[in-house]
Amino acid sequence: xxxxxxxxxxxxxxxxxxxxxxxxxxxxxxxxxxxxxxxxxxxxxxxxxxxxxxxxxxxxxxxxxxxxxxxxxxxxxxxxxxxxxxxxxxxxxxxxxxxxxxxxxxxxxxxxxxxxxxxxxxxxxxxxxxxxxxxxx
Numbered sequence: 001x002x003x004x005x006x007x008x009x010x011x012x013x014x015x016x017x018x019x020x021x022x023x024x025x026x027x028x029x030x031x032x033x034x035x036x037x038x039x040x041x042x043x044x045x046x047x048x049x050x051x052x053x054x055x056x057x058x059x060x061x062x063x064x065x066x067x068x069x070x071x072x073x074x075x076x077x078x079x080x081x082x083x084x085x086x087x088x089x090x091x092x093x094x095x096x097x098x099x100x101x102x103x104x105x106x107x108x109x110x111x112x113x114x115x116x117x118x119x120x121x122x123x124x125x126x127x128x129x130x131x132x133x134x135x136x137x
Contacts, residue, residue, distance in 0.1 A: 005080035006039035063105035
């Protein structure tokens with residue numbers, strides 16, 4: 001059965017914080033990407049299998065910040081597939097700490113063939129498309 005969303009739980013590590021003890025803004029897209037990779041694993045896939053010539057580089061990413069995260073905070077990233085096109089996947093994410101909305105964001109990945117150079121956008125292979133669907137929420 002295709003999946004459209006995933007919840008990923010994690011704890012803030014010390015090296016992710018700045019001198020004020022707050023998670024540096026650059027970590028939020030990484031958290032979103034970790035959740036994406038976990039969703040792919042849940043679907044029985046890897047976003048970057050060693051033997052594949054297909055990749056999914058980011059072509060867009062945005063994050064809106066609502067509340068800070070601090071060292072050792074436990075948080076959750078809810079990622080869902082907002083749209084699934086022939087060549088692109090657009091994700092919507094919400095990062096929460098308990099009931100507190102910490103950040104929201106989106107990221108878009110395009111399917112490419114890596115060789116021969118330069119990379120070229122291609123249609124997402126059917127075996128990948130069959131594992132996912134756009135969220136209905």
